[in-house]
Amino acid sequence: MRLTTVGTGTAAPWPGRVQSSHLVDTGSVRLLMDCGSGVATRLADLRIEWQTITHLAITHFHADHIVDLPTLLYAWRYGQLPPRSEPLDMIGPAGTLQLLSRFATIFGDGLLSLGFPISVRELAPGASLDLADGVHLRCTKVPHTDESMAYSVEAGGRRIVYTGDTGPDEALGAWANGCDILLAECSLPETMAIATHLTPHQCGALGAAARPGVLALTHFYPPVEAVDIRGEVATRFDGRVVLATDGWSLDLEER
Numbered sequence: 377m378r379l380t381t382v383g384t385g386t387a388a389p390w391p392g393r394v395q396s397s398h399l400v401d402t403g404s405v406r407l408l409m410d411c412g413s414g415v416a417t418r419l420a421d422l423r424i425e426w427q428t429i430t431h432l433a434i435t436h437f438h439a440d441h442i443v444d445l446p447t448l449l450y451a452w453r454y455g456q457l458p459p460r461s462e463p464l465d466m467i468g469p470a471g472t473l474q475l476l477s478r479f480a481t482i483f484g485d486g487l488l489s490l491g492f493p494i495s496v497r498e499l500a501p502g503a504s505l506d507l508a509d510g511v512h513l514r515c516t517k518v519p520h521t522d523e524s525m526a527y528s529v530e531a532g533g534r535r536i537v538y539t540g541d542t543g544p545d546e547a548l549g550a551w552a553n554g555c556d557i558l559l560a561e562c563s564l565p566e567t568m569a570i571a572t573h574l575t576p577h578q579c580g581a582l583g584a585a586a587r588p589g590v591l592a593l594t595h596f597y598p599p600v601e602a603v604d605i606r607g608e609v610a611t612r613f614d615g616r617v618v619l620a621t622d623g624w625s626l627d628l629e630e631r
């Protein structure tokens with residue numbers, strides 16, 4: 377199982393970081409989680425085969441996590457020859473189907489008749505889903521927006537958890553406990569702490585509760601780039617920490 381952090385940025389344009397998106401490759405499953413602005417081009421920059429993505433999961437409906445959804449849908453139809461024929465599985469919170477039809481209102485109904493089937497599965501918090509080939513997806517509610525969810529992807533005895541955007545949440549730490557990679561948002565410095573995002577100290581506390589093999593941090597707003605993220609996380613969590621960049625990836629052997 378491989379995790380690639382495709383986009384590690386936020387709503388704030390920042391050199392070198394496009395908005396949120398992360399890819400999990402395992403067996404026949406190529407799962408893209410979130411799809412913010414710049415992601416389609418970043419996939420190409422990184423020489424990632426965007427053509428063969430099989431699943432697209434959305435954590436919540438903020439623009440920095442969804443606006444390249446139409447870009448990618450159109451790329452599959454008009455950006456390759458021959459056009460995509462393989463089905464696409466979309467997964468998201470309740471409201472994902474409505475989100476797609478709202479995009480179609482803007483871009484035209486052609487967005488939903490691109491010549492390949494799109495299935496949309498809306499998950500309630502706590503739900504789980506078999507994606508294919510023994511790859512298992514689970515979700516849990518996180519404190520950010522009403523619909524916001526974290527995802528857990530499990531395959532071959534390995535587990536990757538992606539928090540999406542979240543505030544501090546003890547239940548999330550327990551839910552993620554023992555995962556191989558905890559990919560957590562790290563939005564703001566302590567001086568700007570709010571209930572719906574994490575600071576480096578709060579990421580450290582989350583790491584201490586979850587005890588992941590690797591705590592990978594993403595979703596850095598510019599003010600947090602100015603503080604000693606690694607040092608602040610280390611006051612709470614003594615495990616391996618990675619400050620993810622666009623294109624960082626980690627392979628997990630099956631066990």
Ligand SMILES: [Zn+2]
Pocket residue numbers: 386387396438440441541595
């Ligand atoms: Zn965000």
Ligand SMILES: [Zn+2]
Pocket residue numbers: 436438520541
């Ligand atoms: Zn958000």
